[in-house]
Amino acid sequence: MPPRRSHKKSRAGCRRCKARKIKCDEVHPRCGNCTKHGVACDFEHPGLADSLTPAETPRPSTSSNCDSPSTSTLPPTPCMDSDTSLPLYRNPETLPLTANTKSSRMMELKLIHHYTTITCETLAISSPVSERIWRNTVPNLAFSGANFLADALLAVSALHLRYHSPQDQELVRASHSYMASTLSEYGASLSKGINESNAEALFLTAALIAFQSTASRIFSRDDSGDLKDRSDGYVLPLSWFHSFQGVKAVVAASWQWLRHSGIVVPIIESQPALNLDLSGQNANFFGHLLDGVEDEIISLEDDLDAQETTRQAYQHAVAVLDWAHKIPHTGAPLVFLATVSRRFVELLETRRPRALAILASYFGLLKCLDSVWWLKGVARREVMGIISLFDPDDEEWWPRLQWPLRIALYEGDVIPPNVWGADWAAETALLEEASHNGNFVSHIELLSQMFTAMQNMPGGPAALDVAVRQTFMSQSRTLNPYALMNDVTHPTP
Known part of the structure; x- marks a missing residue:
């Protein structure tokens, strides 16, 4: 029988591995076991060592x-x-x-x-x-x-x-x-x-x-x-x-x-009814945010499907802005976060200028909800942050940022209609008109039908499960x- 190989026990492992009595690979700044389990490692944060002591x-x-x-x-x-x-x-x-x-x-x-x-x-x-x-x-x-x-x-x-x-x-x-x-x-x-x-x-x-x-x-x-x-x-x-x-x-x-x-x-019905104009043919307040969108998409997207997805993401996001801009005091701007497409979020992640300009306008809308404690100061802070990502000499995008900038810096509890760009007196009438065209539940019904269609496709249930998990x-x-x-x-x- 060959002699048993000697084994040298290391005492340099991280505190968590020692507590679990498993071998630590001693990789810095985070050992393999801590990385695998998604937990803190005292190699990475030495201050955590005492908190990981088993006796405590x-x-x-x-x-x-x-x-x-x-x-x-x-x-x-x-x-x-x-x-x-x-x-x-x-x-x-x-x-x-x-x-x-x-x-x-x-x-x-x-x-x-x-x-x-x-x-x-x-x-x-x-x-x-x-x-x-x-x-x-x-x-x-x-x-x-x-x-x-x-x-x-x-x-x-x-x-x-x-x-x-x-x-x-x-x-x-x-x-x-x-x-x-x-x-x-x-x-x-x-x-x-x-x-x-x-x-x-x-x-x-x-x-x-x-x-x-x-x-x-x-x-x-x-x-x-x-x-x-x-x-x-x-x-x-x-x-x-x-x-x-x-x-x-x-x-x-x-x-x-x-x-x-x-x-x-x-709770869902308490949200104002979505009444979106996706045609892009009417004169809307934020329509300028879509100027030049076709040239941009063609230059940045090679795949036709990707072009269409990006186009729809921009058009839908701007349509929600236009809708919320007319009835901001109802909390309508908050709907933007849940209704925009996943593709629009991806465009934000890559910091596309058009997506950032749309986001700046969205935060401008939140100025009307500045009295709510968890939204207080949001408009000013976020608009100024987004604007810091742009060059003031950018002749294409800087002019399109002037509305959210003006709104974010406005001093006063009530923004006049001529500054905001909408007639407050028409807000109630618009709400009543939208209610006759359906409510927010109708939007959910359409979304649910899309998920149902996914489930009926090959591999659909698994895809749906992955979407929820992600x-x-x-x-x-x-x-x-x-x-x-x-x-x-x-x-x-």
């Missing part, structure tokens, strides 16, 4: 409570099991959180009270019916077994309280921890499939995730890698689109059950608690 992790508790001031200030670390295809985050129950103490119970009571008395009123714009549903019906559904929905309510409530107390680290940890728990259980439910019993809860959770993604941007620091990157400058809020596109994907995939829901349908992955990255570590350790002044 107690047995899991029976409730998802937020941290006490005495525990680590680090947010939950994202984790993905090797046998799952979704980047699920570890539930706070498995993290070094406090036991079910009186202070943690009081925090949960504080959050649910704040949600039912104040936060729920901010989730709906100009819709008393929708507001009552968010206040009464949604919590009842959450506490009947939909734990991920309950955690989402607590996360959003904590975020709202942070708006008033940005230095409160308990609220910071609570907001991140509850959203991490939401993403974990929400993703697990999606992976098992949407059905009649969970469709309502999944839709409402997707909507709250989108809300959290949007509202979280107000807490981002200029040096945190969100609003401004030190090397690349302004960073687009693509997470907004990913999250709202997630709501659209869940709705389309589960509409066969949601169309009869007494909870979901009133959307969840985008949502998860959007609210990655580990990526928000700088927000926890360096709160907004």
Whole structure:
């Protein structure tokens, strides 16, 4: 028998691999095992070492409570099991959180009270019916077994309280921890499939995730890698689109059950009816954003199908702008995030000037909603950020940015119609006219028919499942608690 080869045990592995008693490949700045499971590695962030010590992790508790001031200030670390295809985050129950103490119970009571008395009123714009549903019906559904929905309510409530107390680290940890728990259980439910019993809860959770993604941007620091990157400058809020596109994907995939829901349908119907002019033949306010689109598409797209997809993406996005521009006080501009096509989001990701100019105009529309706490200052901040990506000497695009720039910098609570470019007196009449032509549910019906057609095609169900999963992955990255570590350790002044 040949002699047994000697083995030299290394003590240079990362702390997580040591805790799991597995071999670490010692690759820097992130070892292979941590990379595989999508978790933090103390090679990459030495400051995490103490938080990964096994002795500091107690047995899991029976409730998802937020941290006490005495525990680590680090947010939950994202984790993905090797046998799952979704980047699920570890539930706070498995993290070094406090036991079910009186202070943690009081925090949960504080959050649910704040949600039912104040936060729920901010989730709906100009819709008393929708507001009552968010206040009464949604919590009842959450506490009947939909734990991920309950955690989402607590996360959003904590975020709202942070708006008033940005230095409160308990609220910071609570907001991140509850959203991490939401993403974990929400993703697990999606992976098992949407059905009649969970469709309502999944839709409402997707909507709250989108809300959290949007509202979280107000807490981002200029040096945190969100609003401004030190090397690349302004960073687009693509997470907004990913999250709202997630709501659209869940709705389309589960509409066969949601169309009869007494909870979901009133929320959807509270949105103003889409009345889009896709012909491009009428004189519309934002029509100039499509000038020269044909030459651009031909020069940049070789494939005919790609040309048509890009053309439709631009035309549809501008049509939504024109529609929302006439009725902005109803919350119509928010519909833009969910209704634009995936191709338009791709055009934003590649920073096409036309797509950026359309986005700047969209943020200009949000100026009318500046009184809403989670949209306050958004128009000015985002428009100025997008404009920083353009050269003032650009004779083609700079003139098309003047409207959003003028609106974003406008001082005053009410923008006059001659500055805005629409007659406020006609807003009610336009709403009534649109209601006769159908409501937002009609748009959902068309979207659902497209998803149904996908399911009936070869490989359709698998494609639909992949679409929903990809959307969840985008949502998860959007609210990655580990990526928000700088927000926890360096709160907004």
